[in-house]
Amino acid sequence: MKDQIDEIFQRAKEGKALFQDRKALSPEYIPENLPFRTKQISEIAEVLAPALHQSKPSNLLLYGKTGTGKTAVARRVVQRLADQSNGTIQTPYVNTRIVGTEYRTLSEIAAQLGVEVPFTGLSIGELVSRIFKGIQSKGANVVLVLDEIDYLVNSYNDDILYEFTRAGERITPGFLSLIGISNNLTFKEGLDPRVLSSLGEEELVFPPYTTEELRLILSERAAVAFRPGAVPEATINLCAALAGSEHGDARRAVDLLRVAGEVAEREGKPRVDEECLRKASDKVERDRIQEALFSLPLQNKIIILAASKFSSGSNTGELYLAYTNLARKSGVEVLTQRRVSGIIAELDLLGLIEATIVSKGRRGRTKRIKILIDDETLTRMAKEDAQLLDFL
């Protein structure tokens, strides 16, 4: 018994020695140095520079896949701009996908500008005019960063962008410039031409990091985050390779390294070896699935359970029938096939099931559906929900 206790404490002591600054691997951390992005940084800085002598900078559009440094670069440059302006320039930042809706995007902007608005109840138009009024009354200059702007445009429309791109007419002494960040290279297609020509005054593309670049980024971060020698080079290489094969996403690479460190810590290993990394890779994926699964609405859960009855996969018609039975049995309202078809598409997007369109010629066209979740996880999900207990 004594040995066991000592062992745990010993692990904790060693584990503590593994990390020296864990924050350096957190998703919000913006490193002092942003490698391989000097060109983008200076271009953005040049576009924004006129702001410091009171003239409106061009609007700017940043493109690039997730984890290519768009957000970090934009935030860093904009923050410096705000610092240099002695408080004359405000730089609100909103990630439209994270806040979720048009309304919340606007109220978040308002909040960051110090404009008080109720968190619901107003019309979009009212919110927009309050924001403009607020800016106007303070005589402020604003450089607004809208992250994942493609989400906003695709889920809603470009009305908000239209308002902001013609803000010049409504804010007379100051200005409002827009930096849009998009993961999607084709999102411009759905844009109103007037918005496009204004928003796209300047454009900048962020290419994915190569495996070699990821390797350098990771070792730089590791040097800050971990005690010297805690992360062997082979681990860094593997981590870069894993993330590199998935479109050069630096955020994911860093996240993976952090989890690997936590695994090593928990297991009391003296260093973060390749095995830790592989375990971390599994864990990240499992966590993602579990998170998505457990937070599903009831109907979606029932559909997943219905899908799980077909061990070799099913199609939309079959699944709908099974779902209907299941829902009836538990006294839950039965949705239409159209809705179920929509939910199937959502579940596919979440990676919880795999749905591929197949054509069976004269016997129609449907989706071949397979669940990607093991029974054990599924059972745990059903146990969480009182209404689903019967299905076990």
Added chain:
DNA sequence: CATCCACAGGAAGGACGGGGGT
């Protein structure tokens, strides 16, 4: 080689709940 199945998935709109302004 046209046909026709079994759906896919877009468009519009409705019910409902949370919350305004005046």
Added chain:
DNA sequence: ACCCCCGTCCTTCCTGTGGATG
């Protein structure tokens, strides 16, 4: 008190379609 707005889920109605089959 009354009417308005938004977001979330759904429904209804609809047009579109890959390819085995007759």
